[in-house]
Amino acid sequence: MTLDVTSLTIDIGGSRVVDDLSFSVADGERLGLIGESGSGKSLSILALIGLAPDEATITGSVVLDGTEILGLPERALARIRGSRIGSVFQDPLTSLNPLHTIGRQIAEPFRLHDKLGKGDARARAVEAAREVGLPDPEHVVDLFPHQLSGGQRQRVGIAIAIARRPTLLLADEPTTALDVTTQAEILELFRRLTDEHGMSLVFVTHDLAVLAQITSEVVVLSHGRAVERGAVSRILASPVDPVTQGLVRAARETTWSAS
Numbered sequence: 001m002t003l004d005v006t007s008l009t010i011d012i013g014g015s016r017v018v019d020d021l022s023f024s025v026a027d028g029e030r031l032g033l034i035g036e037s038g039s040g041k042s043l044s045i046l047a048l049i050g051l052a053p054d055e056a057t058i059t060g061s062v063v064l065d066g067t068e069i070l071g072l073p074e075r076a077l078a079r080i081r082g083s084r085i086g087s088v089f090q091d092p093l094t095s096l097n098p099l100h101t102i103g104r105q106i107a108e109p110f111r112l113h114d115k116l117g118k119g120d121a122r123a124r125a126v127e128a129a130r131e132v133g134l135p136d137p138e139h140v141v142d143l144f145p146h147q148l149s150g151g152q153r154q155r156v157g158i159a160i161a162i163a164r165r166p167t168l169l170l171a172d173e174p175t176t177a178l179d180v181t182t183q184a185e186i187l188e189l190f191r192r193l194t195d196e197h198g199m200s201l202v203f204v205t206h207d208l209a210v211l212a213q214i215t216s217e218v219v220v221l222s223h224g225r226a227v228e229r230g231a232v233s234r235i236l237a238s239p240v241d242p243v244t245q246g247l248v249r250a251a252r253e254t255t256w257s258a259s
């Protein structure tokens, strides 16, 4: 899998919110997109998979495995989202259906795309629940989202995202709503799953301390522009741009307060 984003530019409501953003993700690479609130991280991620709001005007290029996918018809994008690119968002409570069991929601991609029958889909859901470390998978698939903890719900979100073995996983602040211990467990899960399945990862966060645990390369966004990029280790040791310096300071404070 390779992803090449070139000169991605997004205008919305008369203002430019993402400006000439370029980055690439190689096979199996984990890349971080970091920036303060409103810097354009979420819109960039949504634009990649055709989920930016209708009122957004998007230009540039998004090439997945040699094929331009920016501007593809919704049907084609939905197919890509259901197979080659998985996504995990901040708050699984808003993305999970409160009226459907966990198992039904994990099984949905299998039923929809692979046309599996009920029994087979349930078996796959149990297997997926086990893979993401949900406790008592045979039982958990019959529970509803409100019966799980925040960390467990995020595991469900991850199970759904990776169900059909995408080659690229997009994660937008997936640990922000979680306490520090649960956050570390979920980051470990991302690391294990991406390693085991050779998945590439684009991980969005405002917290450099989180990125340092999961990605090796980072792009720093400020007001929609990439102001710095490089290896996490280099960025932590010698940030150049004042925005990056601020993120490093904040990360040091988080690390101190957590220890």
Ligand SMILES: Nc1ncnc2c1ncn2[C@@H]1O[C@H](COP(=O)(O)OP(=O)(O)OP(=O)(O)O)[C@@H](O)[C@H]1O
Binding pocket: 012, 013, 017, 035, 036, 037, 038, 039, 040, 041, 042, 043, 044, 053, 206
């Ligand atoms: N639907 C929308 N209509 C108008 N402006 C929007 C819309 N969605 C986002 N924006 C604006 O675009 C800019 C970038 O938003 P985006 O959500 O991508 O930022 P972000 O870096 O992900 O921030 P956060 O960390 O707070 O989620 C912000 O100024 C935001 O107000």
